[in-house]
Structure formats: structure tokens, C-alpha cells
Amino acid sequence: MFRKFYPAEMADSSYDIDYEALYKKGYRGLIYDIDNTLVEHGADANEQVIELFKRLNAMGFRICLLSNNKAPRVRRFYKGVSIKGVKLHYIFDAHKPVTKNYRKAMLLMRTTKKNTLFIGDQLFTDVYGANLAGIRSVLVKPINKREEIQIVLKRKLEKVVLHFYKRDRLKKLKQSNVILIGFMGCGKSTVGKKLAEKLGFEFLDTDALIEEKIGCSISEIFATKGEEYFRDLESMVLKGLLKSAKRYVIATGGGMPVRPENQKYMRKLGIVLYLSATPETIIRHLQGDTTRPLLQTPDKEETIRKRLVERRFIYQMVAHRVVKVDGRTADEIVENIEESV
Numbered sequence: 001m002f003r004k005f006y007p008a009e010m011a012d013s014s015y016d017i018d019y020e021a022l023y024k025k026g027y028r029g030l031i032y033d034i035d036n037t038l039v040e041h042g043a044d045a046n047e048q049v050i051e052l053f054k055r056l057n058a059m060g061f062r063i064c065l066l067s068n069n070k071a072p073r074v075r076r077f078y079k080g081v082s083i084k085g086v087k088l089h090y091i092f093d094a095h096k097p098v099t100k101n102y103r104k105a106m107l108l109m110r111t112t113k114k115n116t117l118f119i120g121d122q123l124f125t126d127v128y129g130a131n132l133a134g135i136r137s138v139l140v141k142p143i144n145k146r147e148e149i150q151i152v153l154k155r156k157l158e159k160v161v162l163h164f165y166k167r168d169r170l171k172k173l174k175q176s177n178v179i180l181i182g183f184m185g186c187g188k189s190t191v192g193k194k195l196a197e198k199l200g201f202e203f204l205d206t207d208a209l210i211e212e213k214i215g216c217s218i219s220e221i222f223a224t225k226g227e228e229y230f231r232d233l234e235s236m237v238l239k240g241l242l243k244s245a246k247r248y249v250i251a252t253g254g255g256m257p258v259r260p261e262n263q264k265y266m267r268k269l270g271i272v273l274y275l276s277a278t279p280e281t282i283i284r285h286l287q288g289d290t291t292r293p294l295l296q297t298p299d300k301e302e303t304i305r306k307r308l309v310e311r312r313f314i315y316q317m318v319a320h321r322v323v324k325v326d327g328r329t330a331d332e333i334v335e336n337i338e339e340s341v
């Protein structure tokens with residue numbers, strides 16, 4: 001009944017979305033609601049939004065503001081960013097959820113339903129309209145919590161819809177396996193264990209499984225048999241799981257998605273989530289670690305940065321969803337997964 005109001009995804013904020021991954025997946029146009037999505041209700045453009053839009057422009061995204069607010073408010077906001085050199089379009093008095101102006105936004109950006117994404121904080125206007133227009137949508141949490149009375153009432157109804165949305169998402173998540181990918185030290189095992197517990201799934205770590213099968217540590221396998229041998233073991237384990245795993249959360253070794261055959265198997269096995277972390281987070285997590293053979297180099301930090309650049313693109317492409325982990329506790333990440341998958 002409420003499905004027509006469901007967003008495709010949820011994010012904590014417009015500033016917390018992996019736009020790079022979206023661009024790689026083929027998205028080119030971004031439609032934004034303004035109030036409570038980009039800034040507090042009625043506020044002018046600030047450094048944060050200018051910096052984000054500049055980054056999006058540089059990546060090659062086209063941007064359009066789509067607001068139900070009146071011309072002076074929208075123009076003021078638009079001017080605040082365009083004066084800083086940001087290229088974007090705007091539409092005021094949009095009457096969301098009416099679809100006409102979603103289509104106009106795509107015309108202005110010269111994008112299509114397939115490569116456009118809508119980002120907004122309200123279900124019954126923003127998300128519903130995007131759904132009607134056939135555009136994928138991301139629901140973000142409103143920036144300020146104190147809102148006008150008519151919005152407060154709407155939020156109560158939104159809560160009901162979101163309750164069913166989350167329940168349905170959880171059901172979907174429980175129908176398959178969950179595969180966690182990402183760089184060494186991003187928290188796949190920690191998050192994986194908690195997620196498995198929450199879902200009532202088994203937890204499995206492919207590195208641990210290999211160590212158990214072979215009877216020695218990953219470092220020893222690398223040292224005695226070499227990396228290729230280890231990679232063959234990884235592919236073998238993955239193929240085995242494809243036959244047997246049901247209702248598992250699987251934490252994978254950071255290099256597993258590199259082989260093209262593994263990429264295919266992983267996506268077949270279940271929902272693939274990329275736990276994305278900045279090099280700084282990874283460096284912090286791996287301080288003092290000696291168990292990763294690939295990081296036993298004179299300059300560990302440099303190795304992490306270099307390898308992450310090489311691999312990030314692969315992780316983004318293989319994953320069904322990107323989950324940002326920086327600055328979040330494992331419990332917060334699990335909550336975010338439940339909401340957004």
C-alpha cells in the first residue's frame with residue numbers, strides 16, 4: 001500500500017552519499033530538494049553545499065534544484081552557489097509530487113530517467129514525485145529537527161511509511177546472503193558479526209575459512225606458496241559458498257573482488273555491500289597490524305593509499321550498495337545497512 005512512497009535508498013545526509021560510485025554506475029544528473037536537504041529550512045547556500053556542488057561539477061554531474069518554495073527563496077539560494085562558479089539549474093514552485101517539473105529538470109540537464117537521481121528529505125512530495133516520474137530516489141534525514149506544524153504532522157505519517165519500508169527491506173535482506181567487500185581494515189568482520197546477529201544469519205569470514213582449510217595463517221600461505229596460490233584458494237572458497245551458503249553474512253578478503261570471475265560469483269551469491277572507508281580510517285584501524293602480508297612494506301601508509309586508489313573503482317562496480325563507514329560505530333553501520341539495502 002505504501003510502496004509508492006518508498007525511496008530506493010536512504011542516507012544520513014546529502015553530504016554522505018558516494019557520488020563517485022554513482023558516477024561510475026552511470027548516473028549523470030542530480031536533482032536536489034533544497035530546504036532541509038541541502039541546508040536548514042530557508043537558509044542561504046553555505047560553504048558545505050558550494051564545496052559539494054563544485055566537486056560534483058568537476059566529476060561531470062549536472063545539477064538541478066527542484067523546490068516547492070517560491071521564486072525569491074530559490075533564486076537567492078541558486079545565486080549563492082552560482083556566484084561561486086557552480087553550474088546548475090533551478091526550478092521553483094515545483095508542485096512536487098507533480099511529475100511535470102521532474103521531467104523539466106531532466107530536460108534542463110539533458111539527462112534521462114535512467115541516469116538521473118533525486119535527493120530529498122520528504123516522502124510524500126520529493127520521493128513520491130520521483131517515483132511517479134520513474135527516477136531513482138534517495139531519502140535523506142532532514143537537516144533541522146524543528147519544523148513547521150504542517151510538516152511535523154507529515155513527519156508522523158512518514159514514520160508510519162518508513163516503518164513498513166524498513167520492515168520490507170529487512171525481509172528482502174533476509175532472503176539472501178549478504179557479502180561484505182572493502183579494503184583491509186574497513187571493518188568487514190566486526191560489522192559482519194553484528195549484522196549476522198541482527199539478521200539471525202550465520203557469519204563467515206573467507207580468510208578464516210581458508211586458514212582453517214589449509215591449516216596455516218594467510219601470512220604463511222603468502223610466504224610459502226605465493227599470492228596467486230592464495231587467490232586460487234579464494235576463488236575456490238567462493239565457488240563452494242555459491243553451492244552451499246544460505247542466510248550467511250560473509251566477510252571477504254580485501255582482494256577477493258579483484259578477479260573478474262569472483263565479481264560474478266559474489267553478485268550471484270547475494271547482496272554485495274562495499275564498506276567504504278577513507279585511507280585515514282584504514283590507516284588508523286591497521287595501526288600496529290602485522291597480519292596483512294601485502295602491507296608489510298617500508299611505507300605502509302603509502303601502500304594503503306596506492307592500493308585503495310587501484311581498488312576503489314572495483315569495489316564500487318561490484319557492490320550493489322556502498323556503505324560509508326568513516327566516523328561511525330559498527331552498530332551505526334549495521335543500522336545504516338538495514339535502512340538502506
Ligand code: S3P
Pocket residue numbers: 182183184185188207218252253254255256291292293294
Ligand atoms: C588481502 C586482504 C586480507 C587477506 C589477504 C589479502 C587483500 O583480508 O585476504 O591479506 O588483498 O586486500 P582482509 O581484507 O580481511 O584484511
